[in-house]
Amino acid sequence: MSFDHFDAVIGLEIHAQLLTESKIFCRDSTHFGAGDNENICPVCTGMPGSLPVLNRQAVEFSIKTGLALNCDIRRQSVFARKQYFYPDLPKGYQISQYDRPLCENGHVDFLVDGQMRRVSIVRAHMEEDAGKSTHHGDYSLINLNRAGIPLLEIVSGPDLRSAREAAEYARAVRNILRYLGVCDGNLEEGSLRCDVNVSVRPKGQKELGTKVEIKNINSFRFIEKAIEYEIHRQIDCVLNREAIVQETRLYDADKNRTFTMRTKEDAHDYRYFPDPDLLPLTVEEAWIERMRATLPELPLAMATRFVRDFQLPEYDAFLLTQERELADYFERTNRACGNPKAASNWVMTEVLRNLNETGKTILEVPVPAEHLGRMIRMIDTGVISGKIAKTVFGEMWTSGQEPDAIVKDKGLVQITDVASLERVIDQTLAENAANLEAYRSGKDKLFGFFVGQVMKATKGQASPEVVNELLKKKMQR
Amino acid sequence: MDLTEATLAEIRDAVRAKRVKAVEVVAHFQRRIETLDNQLNSFITVNPRAMEEATQIDAILASGRDPGPLAGVPIAVKDLLCTKNLATTAASNILRGFVPPYSATVVKRLQAAGAVILGKTNLDEFGMGSSNENSAFGVCRNPWALDHVPGGSSGGTAAAVAARLAPAGIGTDTGGSIRQPASFCGLVGIKPTYGRVSRFGIVSYASSLDQAGPMARTAQDCAILLETIAGHDDWDATASMRPVPSWSTDTIPSPKGMRIGVLQEALSEKIDQDTSTVLNTAISTLRQLGAEITEVSIPKLRHAVSIYYLLATSEASSNLARYDGVRYGYRSRKQTSDLESFYAATRSEGFGTEVKRRIMMGTYALSSGYYDAFYLKASQVRRQLRDEYMAAFAQCDVILSPVTTSPAFKIGARISDPLEMYLNDIFTTSANLAGLPAIAVPGGFAESGLPIGLQFTANHFDEHNLFRVATALEQALPLVKKVPHVI
Structure with missing residues (x-):
């Protein structure tokens, strides 16, 4: 047997920090960048007698996400305590949802190399984040600003079959979260965290192989590389007749390898039980419908519409809808020029290239979409040539001036006389x-x-x- | 004015009418604490700012403003309620020296009403006990017989109020911790409906059972206090939105037409002769006053103690996880090489024996493989118990039972036998499990001279029925005239 005789089975657990104003169970600010232990209070530091009260906005963000992931929203979900001791876990337990999560039975459709794929969402549950420990030689410091930030944990089914697919799925989920405005989706800063479950089995085998969890992967590229490595490691184990140990491993990006963090033997018994400080969360149908009405057009729907209405190639449509702001930019450009193909080309080439070179995001683009659209119109009506347009665009980028003014000032009007x-x-x-x-x-x-x-x-x-x-x-x- | 024997209502009226100054009232009880509490050990901490607070009340009165409905009333508060800038210990070494930066909602409401916190009273560590013997600050004694326990866990509040070291106090009740000491010390004590009083700032023992409530010498004083502390609180998700009635002014002091169900299971338990006599006297008195006496049965009551000790310890094992020596409270000085031994050292040294026993029992009941048989099963039987109560309240307005099978016992008599101690809670735990309000009222005295209480339990949010029957009985049996000899 060789590598080709194996299938990989991959599932992802994505933790998304929700962009609520305040923490999930108290009134502290969630704003990033506060001084150490500034956003804390008796509740999120686990002082005696303090009690959690659920943040309504966190529930609404979770319902919206659940709906966007095509989940059923439970009319009654239950918060439970997940118990373990760690210095950055103030109460000695994390309030999470266990056997009755808010969102269940959903799916996400996304494109991998032009092919449509569907991954099931087993559940998406609400929980609180823990604090952050930093270790300094013989002492450690704890910052509890993060303790109590609302998280939504999105658990996929074991439906992914390759590292590439897994990374694309993660991107798709990130894009959905960003479209909804419920999470900024930053893997490097940890506002989105991804744990990966990987197992391998000989092709044709029904039973799943022993599952290994990989934690702490902080970029989409590393998701792909870590899984790639892990699949090879596991297949090597099988081929060498070594047992795969059920364990949690960490990914080391510098060495591009995974290593053991803890094995199942040191696994905690979390002793989950319903949190008696919180009543079951009851969500009325009307509330769900109100949330559904606020859902924006999601990336895949938008891409499909671009293909259908603007006859854009699937690749272009997919690329343009990676970010809601980019898609908006394209749409506004198109509205100003009425030439979707040209708008798409200009956005995907000149705009993205200049953004890349200057290290800017689409939100910081110095050329308003309306200006770009008007410039494309000038090409289409023969006022300027395509070649001149590149000059005009460069000028717009640096000066921020309107295209008409640039063409007039520089005498760039095309000679057709x-x-x-x-x-x-x-x-x-x-x-x-x-x-x-x-x-x-x-x-x-x-x-x-x-x-x-x-x-x-x-x-x-x-x-x-x-x-x-x-x-x-x-x-x- | 005889401040020692005055009720809370009388003190309040006198202060508001400027017949006596708040500072005189506070000074009087401070003197009593100073001279008498060395015999009782009912206070862990005396509030050093009490006089200052009383001065402010007097100033408000002098300026013609209203200092609130509890103007100048000194209150003894169980040391399980957090008090801002005043040490809160839960009678545990693990919280020795802990000074909270916030007050419990109950404390805030008392102070907003003009009450003065006299001090923090002794208890069984974290509320775990029925005798006040499990305190890191020493045993508290019963003012009716100093070699007897005052009951627990709110033993300090009970002893202090019975000995007139304070006109009234606040206790908490997880399985009988207000009612049993009230009964042992000859007081009225009410455990309100679950959710009636905010739990915010009260050191949690078992979240689904804990309720704070008043302890005083009269039902009316309890009503006044409960009106002050009850009501919704944005800081407690389990606090009810129900409006709070004016029990102190609206109670009809007659049980005429009330249906009083006598708990049959109580009669079959081994109740001592004195308790039995007191119970029968109460029944005939209430009948004479026009109440309709019936019999009710709660068959699941025989499981109440078992369910209670599974659920309360499960929740406690989780609620007490936060005492880890990391952020506040006691931390072991032992040199430890890893996190686990750090936690083990701090918690082994910081917690007392009974607390550790309950943490272990609860941890076991929630463990993988045991959860279904213990925690889950107990939760199911708890619902059945509640259903039986609901059925019983279709037939009666209140249920009458003893508080305990016998009056206060001697210090040391049961401490070595936890099971015997736990059986003390047989009539009290079910009200917590079913979330029902229940009141302990003085019923009479044993041959030995020790007080014996009676318990009435009502349907959810029917506290008015408890105050009604308690007030009527109080007027028919004028027991408050008798005082403990420590005075």
Whole structure:
């Protein structure tokens, strides 16, 4: 047997920090960047007698996410205590949802290399984040600002079959969360965290292999690489007749390998039980419908619409809808020019390239979509040439000026006037009589030379179409 | 004015009418604590700012403003309720020296009404006990007989109020911790309906059972206090939205037409002769006053103690996990090499024997493989018990039973036998399990001179029925005239 004889089975647990104003069970701010232990109170520090009270906004964000992930929303879900001792867990338990989560039985559709894939969502449950420990030699410090930040844990079914698929699924979920505005989806900063479950089995085998969990993966690229590594490691184990140990492993990005964090033997008995400080969460149908009404158009629906309504290639539509702001930018550009293909091309090439080079995000783009749209219109109506447009775009990017003003100030309007172009052509032909003779005796390739000469004489402003037409006519004679 | 024997209502009226100053009232009880509490050990901490607070009340009165319905009334508060800037210990070494930066909602409401917190009273550590012998601050004694326990866990409040070291106090009740000490010390004590009083700031023992409530010498004083502390609280998700009635003014002091169900299971238990006599006297008195006496049965009551000790310890094992020596409270000085031994050292040294026993029992009941047989099963039987009560309240307005099978016992008599001690709670735990309000009222005295209480239990949020029957009985049996000899 070799590698090709194995299938990988992958499932993801995605923890999303919800962008609520305050924490899930108290009134402290969730704002990032506060000083150490500034956003804390008796509740989130687990002082004696303090009690949790559920944040309504956290519930609404969770319902919206559940609906966007096509989940059933439980009319009654229950908060439970997950108990373990750790210094950054103030109460000695984490309030989470266990056997009755808010969202269940959903799915996510997404594209992998042009193919549509569907992954089941087993559940999405609400919980509180723990604090953050940092270790410094012989002492550790604890910052409880993060303790009590609302999390939604989204658990996929074991439906993914490759590292690439898993990473694309994670991106799809991140994009949905960002479209909903419930999570900023930043893996590096930890506002989105991803745990991966991986097992392998010989092709055709029904039973699942021993599952290994990989934690602490902080980029989409690393999700792919960590899974890739882990699949190979596990297949090697099987081929070498070594047992795969059920365990939790950590991914080391520098070495590109995973290593054991804890094995099942040190697994906790979390002693879950319903939190008696919180009543079951009851969600009325009307509340769910109110939340459904606030759902924005989601990435996949938007991409599908771009293909259907604008005849964009699937790839373009998919790329444009990765970020809601980028898709919005495209739509506004398109609205201003009425040429979706051109709008898409300009956004995907010039706009994205310039953003990349300047390290800006789409929110910081210096060229308003309306300006870009008007510029495309100027191309389409023959006011400027495509070539000139690149100059105009560059100018818009650096100066922020409107395209009309740039074209006017710099005299970039395309010359389409036949009489004045004929004068330039006549002069060019006269100055290059030898070449003209050669062309007429069969050297067709010289046609391009004459086009170039005319363009040069007009500083690129001549309309290429008109020049072509006139040259052909005159050179034939 | 005889401040020692004055009721809370009388003190309040006198202070509000400026017949006596709040500072004089507070000074009087402070003197009594100073001279008498060395015999009782009912206070763990005396509030050093009580006089200052009383001065403010007097100033408000002098300026013509209203200091509130409890103006100048000194209150003894069980040391399980957090008091801002005043040490709160839960009678545990693990919280020795802990000064909360916030007050329990109950404390805030008392202070907002003009009451003065006199001090923090002794209890069984974290509320775990029925005798006040499980205290890191020493045993508290019963003012009726100093070699006897005052009951528990709110033993300090009971002893202090019975000995007139305070006109009234606040206790908490998880399985009888207000009613049993009230009964042992000859007081009225009410455990309100679950959710009637906010639990915010009260050190949790068992969240689904804990309720704070008043302890005083008259039903009316309890009504006044309960009106003050009850009502919804944004800081407690389990606090009820129900409006709070004016029990102190609206109670009809007659049981005429009330249906009183005598708990049959109580009669079959081994009740001592004195308790039995007191129970029968109460029944005939109430009948004479026009109440309709019936019999009710709660068959699941025989499981109440078992369910209670499974659920209360399960919740406690979780609620007490936060005492880990990391952020506040006691931390072991032992050199430890890893986290687990750090926790083990701190918690082994910080908690007392009974608390550790209950943490272990609860941890066991919630453990994987045992959860279904213990925690889950107990939760199911708890619902059945509640259903039986609901059926019983279709037939009667209140249920009458003893509080305990016998009056206060001697210090040390049961401490070595936890099971015997737990059986003390047989009539009290079911009200907590079913979330029902229940009141202990003085019923009479044993041959020995020790007080014996009676318990009435009502349907959810029917506290008015408890105050009605308690007030009527109080007027028919004028027991308050008798005082403990420590005075």
